[in-house]
Amino acid sequence: MDHKQKMALARRTKPALRASVFGGFKLFALDGSEVTISNRRARAILAMLCLAPDEALDRNYLSKLFWPGRFETQARASLRQCLLDIGKLFRSMNCDLLDVSRSSVSLKALAIQIDLGDLEAALAEENFGEASELLTSIGAKPLLDQMNFDEKFDDWLKLRRHETEQRLQVAVTTALSALKKSDKLADHVRLLNAWSLRSPDSNPIFNRKRGKVRIAVLPFKSSANPDDQGFFADGIVDELITAFGQVPQLLVAGRTSSFQFKDSRQNSAEIANALNVSYLLGGSVQRQEEQVRIDVGLIDAETGFESWSYSFDGSLDDIFAARANVAQAVTNGLSEALNLQGHQPKTRTLTTNREAYGLYLQGRALTIRAIGDGVLPTAIELLEKALEIDPDFAECWTALAEAEINMTVFTPCIDRLERCEKAAGFAQRALELSPEQAHARIVLAFHKWTQNDIVGALDLAFEAYRIEPNNPDIVNRVGSFLLYCGLCREALPYIEASIDQDPVNGRSYAILCGVHLNLGNIDAAIDAGQRMVDLGFPSIWLAAATAIGGDNNLAVQQYQKTKLLMNTVIFAPAGSTPMEPDAMDAYWLMAAKGLWSGEDQDRKSYCMVLEMLHATLHDPCDSTIVLPAIWMGDAQMVFKTLGKQITPANFFGFMSLWTDAEPINQVRLHPDFMDFAQRIGMVAAWEKYGWPDLLPKPPTMK
Missing domain, CATH: 3.40.50.10610 (ABC-type transport auxiliary lipoprotein component)
Structure with missing residues (x-):
């Protein structure tokens, strides 16, 4: 029976003991209780055996390794007594663990289940979903962490760590290659992201800067x-x-x-x-x-x-x-x-008509600018004129699709879903003319979100990333979509990479603030929120980070400052009448206190206002309802809005669902949350791309 067969059989037979060699060495009984081994040398010998379960360790080598200052006879006697103590301990648990001969000691076959063996077996059996989950839980934990004796033991451990990591590297690389060849993009991405936690250099997103x-x-x-x-x-x-x-x-x-x-x-x-x-x-x-x-x-x-x-x-x-x-x-x-190797750029699919090109450039510039009175309608008009001249102008179709999406996000339009549908049609037309249009795939991904097809959205985002891995906008979208699904650790490197390449883009700092909040990095979240404010964007995420950091009074003040950006960076909800200055001041004060004062009465009052807005606004799923509902832990309102209709204007609120703080937790911990997640397609995304840290996979779904 070879090594792979033994690992697979051990997983099926459920041995009486389970061991973890990643991080500090630990042993567990079948009931999950940890087995305490007080003798340091006995514990180290067991750890060595678990790290190399198919090998027999030479008794003479062990006696010299752990009792180096004694005569050979004494050292061997000490080892013999140590092995007897180990055998006695585990016989009391009805477990025959060791196979001891006059010259060597080894683990009995199938006597113990080891996390390293589980990982290698999952990879060998091509159970890539399980392998990804195991790698994610293991993360960067060193093998046999904090186990130190002397220089000889350290040398042995260093060599074993290197051999094991190399073996894992080969197994994961082989798996990734097989997944790529079979075009299983989601499984490939999930396994690569999981392995990147242990070996960052393996993922282009981690080492994209090196040598450039x-x-x-x-x-x-x-x-x-x-x-x-x-x-x-x-x-x-x-x-x-x-x-x-x-x-x-x-x-x-x-x-x-x-x-x-x-x-x-x-x-x-x-x-x-x-x-x-x-x-x-x-x-x-x-x-x-x-x-x-x-x-x-x-x-x-x-x-x-x-x-x-x-x-x-x-x-x-x-x-x-x-x-x-x-x-x-x-x-x-x-x-x-710059002494770089020459490179032939791919030919872009642009128009041969000068007038159409000029209209496209003007329309695209306004699309990117997005914010301002009449900016986006003018952009759409210019792009439509360009396409009247040259209907086969693929990049112009993509730009028109983006302009329509921006209309749904940055203006108080009352036809968000219709515009999103139009945008998807324009993006599809762009891809028919030029299949390498990465941004067109992102537009289609937005549309997938509105259709509760989150798996489809993630698939499209990663396909866009495959086409343009060095485009910071695309990289940011991949990270954002992962964050919205609660996969915060996986999202962070993408967000950081996009900011590293595009460091004066204010929107990215809102995403960075959110991911750091979700990971519990409060100081980093505050820094990102402040950077966003410095770049002229709303202070609402800075207020969230400040409140969760414990300064409620300052958070209230910061949130109120957002009103200064009304009708410039942010707009009133679609179909609503602009407030008078005094009324606006009163509203923002009430909202700030309801969200971040920490007072239960303030929260209840603002929840009542959200109920009123939900009943009266043209768009009952407007982001001005969704985001406060999440931050205040108003689970029923979240389910009535995001659970009814996701739009390009409100789905960014998903990133705040994964902050481990009160009262936000009340949404995720609500008994109806899993039904909500199932209904909007989130559970399907978790099944394909991995489960959030804050939401362990239910036993019924394993």
Whole structure:
């Protein structure tokens, strides 16, 4: 019987003892009680045997290892007595554990079940769901942690740890390869994330920065016709960001962060520091009627000097037709200047029509901006005009889909579901024209959430990540979706990676604040919330972190400050009449106290207001109801809103369900919570991608 067969048989026979070698060594009886072994040497010998259960340990070696200062006869006698004591202890438990001969000692076959053996058996049997769960529970715990004797024992343990980790690495790598070949994306992602907790270097999201040159493409200065408004220059920047993102040795700052420095007066060192990059690529576009000159320069952030430059002169038609060639020329020149391996960017599916392209650039810029009176309706109008000119413009269909989704999130529209349905249709059209449209998959994922198909949403997000693993927006969405499902440890590296690459994107800090709150990292959550506020976003998550950290009075003050962003960053609920200033002040004070004063009466009063809003608002599932209901632990209101209809405007509230604090816990601990989770498709997502730490898998679902 080989090693794999023994492991599988041991799992089926349910031995009388169970051992854990990950973390501190522990032994358990069948009833779950821990078996205490007071003799340090006896405990260490058992640990050694459990770490190598198929091997016999030489008695002479053991006597010298644990009794090095004694004569050989004395040392062997001490070992003999130690083994007798071990045998006596376990015989009293009706367990025959050791197989002892004159020369060696080993574990009896099938006498003990070991967590390491369980993991290796699960991998060998291709039970990848169980393997992922075991790896997640094991995490980064060292083998036989805090077991120390002397230098010789440490050497033995170091060697055994290395051999075991190498064996696990091979088994997991083999499993991941098999899952990838069979196109089992969800199982692959789940196992990779679980293994990453133990071996971070195995996951690209953990080591994506290593050996890469960090660079930001800044908005180009534009000297153009008044009707151009710099959109042509922005188009060149977009082309370069996309091209650089395909170079394996480059890590490119996100567009959102780079464009924060448009027309900035800060010097190159300050901008590079804010964007966490070593190089800045800047440039200008000078246009006089139909003639265009493009100048590009690479600036070393450390010295402030330009280390490489490039120029292109020609007519607007020449440059428009040669956009891909310009991007390739700049990429080649940059690679040579930075001693990088050359790379041929993939050809993007853009239009050949200049007018359609100009309309697309203007519409996309407004879509990304999102916030402002009439911004998104104008964006949609421009993109629709572009598609009238060129209906096969795939990226424009994706941009139109994103604009419709942004309408449902950033404006008080009353037709959210209809717009989301339209957006899904536009995204599907984009994919029909160009299957590599990653952002189109994210739009479809939003739509899946509204259809209670969370598994489908996660599948699409990971597929988008496969296509564009270096796009911080895509990386952020993967992390966000995992967070909404309560998979906080798995979400954190994705969120951190997106912020590392796009560090001036305020939305990301709300997600980071949420994931740290859920992991119990209160100080880190407060820091992320404050950074979000500094970037001009609402202070509601900062208030949540502050209150959970224990300062209720300050949290109330912070939450009230959100009213300053009314009608700018945030808007009143759809169909509601704007409040008078005095009424708004009173409402925000009541809301702040209801959420974060810690007083039960304040909470009850605000819950009553939510009931009234739920009965009167045009959208009874509006985020102004959903998020406070979660934070106040109003389980029935959560079930009546998110349980009835998830929308792109309210589903971000899911991330707050997983904060282990009162009164938020009252939602998750409510007896109807699992029925709610089943109804909205969350349980199906857990079955495929793993169960949250705060919600152990029920025995009936194992």
